Amino acid sequence: MSLSAWQQPLFARTVAAFRSHRLGHAQLLQGEAHLGKLALAQALAKRLLCQQAGDAEAACGVCTACQRFEQGSHGDFRQIGIELNEKTGKLKTVIGVDQIRDMLEWLALTAQLAGPRVVIIETAHRLNPHAANALLKTLEEPMPGRYLFLVTDQPKALPATVRSRCQRIEMACPDTATALAWLKQNRVPEADAKALLDMAGGNPGLALSWAGSGGSALYQEVRADLAACVKNQTGPAAIARKWLADESTDLRLLFAAQIGYGLARTWAAQAAGGAKRPQAVERLKEWIDGINRLRLSLSQPLRHDLGLAGRMLEWRQLLQDFR
Numbered sequence: 001m002s003l004s005a006w007q008q009p010l011f012a013r014t015v016a017a018f019r020s021h022r023l024g025h026a027q028l029l030q031g032e033a034h035l036g037k038l039a040l041a042q043a044l045a046k047r048l049l050c051q052q053a054g055d056a057e058a059a060c061g062v063c064t065a066c067q068r069f070e071q072g073s074h075g076d077f078r079q080i081g082i083e084l085n086e087k088t089g090k091l092k093t094v095i096g097v098d099q100i101r102d103m104l105e106w107l108a109l110t111a112q113l114a115g116p117r118v119v120i121i122e123t124a125h126r127l128n129p130h131a132a133n134a135l136l137k138t139l140e141e142p143m144p145g146r147y148l149f150l151v152t153d154q155p156k157a158l159p160a161t162v163r164s165r166c167q168r169i170e171m172a173c174p175d176t177a178t179a180l181a182w183l184k185q186n187r188v189p190e191a192d193a194k195a196l197l198d199m200a201g202g203n204p205g206l207a208l209s210w211a212g213s214g215g216s217a218l219y220q221e222v223r224a225d226l227a228a229c230v231k232n233q234t235g236p237a238a239i240a241r242k243w244l245a246d247e248s249t250d251l252r253l254l255f256a257a258q259i260g261y262g263l264a265r266t267w268a269a270q271a272a273g274g275a276k277r278p279q280a281v282e283r284l285k286e287w288i289d290g291i292n293r294l295r296l297s298l299s300q301p302l303r304h305d306l307g308l309a310g311r312m313l314e315w316r317q318l319l320q321d322f323r
């Protein structure tokens with residue numbers, strides 16, 4: 001697996017710190033979801049464990065350590081996170097203190113391959129208070145040759161005492177050109193990539209997950225529904241029923257709001273051209289707020305059809321008044 005253009009510099013920097021013995025006991029790898037933080041942590045773990053990398057940046061890929069890592073059987077590597085509750089068959093909601101105690105006991109044992117031992121803690125913000133406390137002890141008294149990667153998209157949910165004892169690896173969204181190039185590599189049609197990336201706030205991983213789950217088609221459908229509403233081809237109530245009928249309601253509303261933002265930007269740019277434009281932009285912003293409020297209320301057991309049909313009616317009126 002190759003690293004993306006935004007993972008690679010973080011990989012290089014961390015490996016350089018490791019080679020010059022500056023890599024701390026614990027790394028907090030943080031950044032938005034979907035950017036590939038876990039994959040980066042795994043690539044780093046493999047490199048740290050590699051027996052033949054020497055001064056090279058990359059893991060060799062052929063030594064015993066690399067082979068075992070690839071097979072998921074390296075005795076000096078562990079990845080922990082949210083576990084399945086065997087009684088209920090559902091995922092637990094927190095990482096418990098027993099998991100951390102087990103891991104720390106294991107971490108203190110002699111390494112099987114005489115190299116380092118590496119642990120990845122996935123969704124580290126889910127450590128419960130007891131687990132975080134148990135972890136804190138090892139962060140305060142680091143063991144040589146032992147490396148922890150705490151991976152999280154919600155670093156603020158971790159106790160400040162834990163955060164302050166970690167070195168930080170911060171993964172940010174790449175620039176637009178890099179993100180678009182990456183989406184193209186991942187076979188997202190160019191016609192959709194820009195719109196999906198905008199809606200994902202510049203997060204290419206999130207855009208890709210939407211593209212993969214039919215997001216492009218859904219986006220086009222939302223556009224078409226909004227246009228049909230303005231032309232009186234589809235009624236507001238029919239669109240509301242359709243949008244609320246399956247699990248994609250939230251994403252449809254998000255797309256609708258983003259289409260609204262796009263139009264507001266276009267109208268604002270044209271504001272100088274017509275006296276009615278500023279008023280139109282104001283009304284459009286109110287409409288977007290209404291859509292966003294509706295999105296937030298989706299989790300509540302209310303009837304949403306009347307509210308959404310009302311928004312669709314406003315949309316039709318707005319576009320007929322100002323187009």
Ligand SMILES: [Zn+2]
Pocket residue numbers: 049050051052053059060061062063064065066067
């Ligand atoms: Zn190797």
